[in-house]
Amino acid sequence: MEVIVVERPEDAAPIVADAYSRLLAAKPDAVLGLATGSTPLGVYDELVRRYEAGELTFASARAFLLDEYVGLPADHPERYRAFIERVFTGRVDLRPDAVQGPDGLAEDLSAAGVAYDAAIREAGGIDLQILGIGADGHLAFNMPMSSLTGRTRLKTLTPKTRLDNARFFDDDLDQVPRHCLTQGLGTIMESRHAVMLGFGLNKAQAVRECVEGAVSARWPASVLQLHPHATVVVDAEAASQLTFREYYRTTYDGKPDWQGI
Numbered sequence: 001m002e003v004i005v006v007e008r009p010e011d012a013a014p015i016v017a018d019a020y021s022r023l024l025a026a027k028p029d030a031v032l033g034l035a036t037g038s039t040p041l042g043v044y045d046e047l048v049r050r051y052e053a054g055e056l057t058f059a060s061a062r063a064f065l066l067d068e069y070v071g072l073p074a075d076h077p078e079r080y081r082a083f084i085e086r087v088f089t090g091r092v093d094l095r096p097d098a099v100q101g102p103d104g105l106a107e108d109l110s111a112a113g114v115a116y117d118a119a120i121r122e123a124g125g126i127d128l129q130i131l132g133i134g135a136d137g138h139l140a141f142n143m144p145m146s147s148l149t150g151r152t153r154l155k156t157l158t159p160k161t162r163l164d165n166a167r168f169f170d171d172d173l174d175q176v177p178r179h180c181l182t183q184g185l186g187t188i189m190e191s192r193h194a195v196m197l198g199f200g201l202n203k204a205q206a207v208r209e210c211v212e213g214a215v216s217a218r219w220p221a222s223v224l225q226l227h228p229h230a231t232v233v234v235d236a237e238a239a240s241q242l243t244f245r246e247y248y249r250t251t252y253d254g255k256p257d258w259q260g261i
């Protein structure tokens, strides 16, 4: 696991965007794993800036979302398919039919989960998966005690996650879905490069437990300690409880052959 501490969230964006630039230069038809939530927005803005500057094209790339609410109508603005189109995919030259998410409106949700994993496999697997971390350590919508080897499947959101997300639903908890389809931790672990971001003091405990604590379903993101190529980029606030936070600030400075994350 590479752990990189930057001062502010905006310092993370170019570091992560560089990984996309390198990947897409080497493999224009790369498969990207996209996360929703507030955390990756700075990275998406930087990717849009590079696209608009002619430095980057997504024309041959494909993308898969991490998760989706169950039951939100197709035209609901908070469906993750709609959200990602607004904040990222609709702002670059990714073809709309090259972006897929789990089908939260499927009649058979279990079958939809299995089909989603199969679609990722058929696309050749995810090359670069971006991830946020929940304050309780959740990864995608894999809540505490989720199987560390689970596949894309139906899950129940915790009351805390529903409360956190009520801000997107007019602060009306009743409007927040109770269930979701989410890539499992096993699915996420098959990505070739997993990049997890965490910003702000409210993520500090989860970052400590997941980065320096034991691998445990209590802190689902801790499974990334077993990933062969996982990078964690956190700001000073989110890093504030890490024992080795000063080391993580300088580990990669001047390291021979280090090309970036």
Ligand code: PGA
Residues within 6 Å of the ligand: 036, 037, 038, 039, 040, 132, 133, 134, 135, 138, 139, 140
């Ligand atoms: P956030 O959510 O990026 O909005 O903090 C992260 C998550 O809950 O996974």
